[in-house]
Amino acid sequence: MILQNFYNKIIGFFRQTDTEVEESSKDTARNRLRVVLMQDRTNLTPELMERMRKEMVELLSRYVEMDKEALELNLEQDGEQVALMLSIPVIRAKDEEEIKATLAEEDAKKAKEAEEAEESEESEDTDETEEKEETEEVQEEESSEEEIFELTEEKTEKEPPKEQKLKEEK
C-alpha cells in the first residue's frame, strides 16, 4: 500500500509538470494547421516569401544597418490570429548623413534606370511622339526628387528602434 501510494505520488508529480509545461497535442495540431492553411490559402510560395524577405532587406537597409542573414520573415500563430512576423536584428542605426547619402544614391540609380528605359522605348517609337515624351520625362524626374527629399526629412527626425517587429494582421 505504502509503495503504491509512493508510486502514485511520483507519477502524479510528473504528470502535473507535463501538463504545465507542454501545450496539448490538440493545440499543437490546431496551431500548426492554422499556419499551414494560411500558407495554402495565400499562394505565398517559399520563393515569394524569399523575394519578400529580400525586398524588405533592401528597403530597410536604407535606414538601418542590420544583420541581413538573420532577418526572419515568417507566418506565425499569434494568439487567435495568424501574423506576418518580421524580426530584424539591428546592428546600428544609421545617422542622418548616411541615410541621405544612400537615398541620393538610390535616387540616382532610379533616374538612370528610368532614362535607360525611356531610351529603349524611344528607339521603338516614331519621331513624332519623341519630343513630347522628353518633356514629360523631365517633369517626372523633378517631382520624384522632391518627394524623396521630403521623405528623408521625416525619417531622420525619428531614431529607428533597435529591434523592430512589424506585424501585418490578416
Next chain:
Amino acid sequence: MSGRVIVITSGKGGVGKTTTNANIGTALARMGKKVVMIDTDLGLRNLDLLLGLENRIVYTIVDVVEERCKLKQALVKDKKNPNLCLLAAAQTRDKTAVTEEQLKDICERLQKDFDFILVDCPAGIEQGFQNAVAGASEAIVVTTPEMSAVRDADRIIGLLEAKEEIKSYKLLLNRVRPNLIKSNDMMSVDDVVEILSADLIGIIPEDTGIITSTNKGEPIVNDEKSLAGKAYNNVARRIIGEDVPFLDLEEPQGVMAKVKKFFSGLIGEKR
C-alpha cells in the same frame, strides 16, 4: 421531379467518403426517398461492397457511357430497399473513361426519376474529382479531426467555392473520438469548424461497428442501436430540411452516469 445532386468528397482518402455515401443513401431511402448512388471512383470501386451488392453488378457507368446498355439497365437495386439504386464504377478502367460532360448528362437524366443522386467522389483533386463534381449542385465535404484531413478538406472547399455549379457545401466530421477530445489529444468539433469556417451537417463518432457493417455489406444506419448509425440518420434528416440537434457524444463516466445518460437521452430524443 427534379432530384438533388449531392457530391460526397474529401480530398484525402480513407476518411469515410464511401461509408458516408452508403449510409446517407440508405438512410434517405429508408425515409421513403428515391435515391441513386453513383460510384465515380473508376478502377477503385468500393461502394458496391459497402452495400453488399458486389455480386449483382452487370453493367457499370462506363457501359452506359459507351452505350453498351441503357441507363436503367445499369442501375442495381438494393437488396432490402427498393427505393435505393447503385450505378457502379467500372473496375477495369481508369478515370479518363468518363468525361465531365458525360457525368453531367447522366445526373440530369437521373434527376427525372430520383429525389437524390449521391455522387461518390474519388480521393484527390485531379480529373476524378472534376468529373464527380461536374453534375452536382451541392456537396458534402467529409473530414476527420486530423491535420492532414482538415488541410485537404480546406483545399477541396477552395475548389468547390470556385465552381459556379456548386450552390452549397456542408461539412461532415467523421471518426470523432470524444475521449481523445476530452483529454485534449484531438481537435474538437468546434476547432475544425472554426478552422474551415464551414457549416456542419453531421458529427459521426468513431465506431467499431463500421468495420463489422462493412464486413457484412450492410450500412450501419440499419442498426438501430449504433451511435454512428444514429448520427448518419440525423445527417439524412438534416439533408431533407429537418432541424435535428447534434448528438452529444461525450461518453459518461461510470455505470450510474451511463444509466442516467441513457434515460435522459431517451427523453431528449422524444422531445
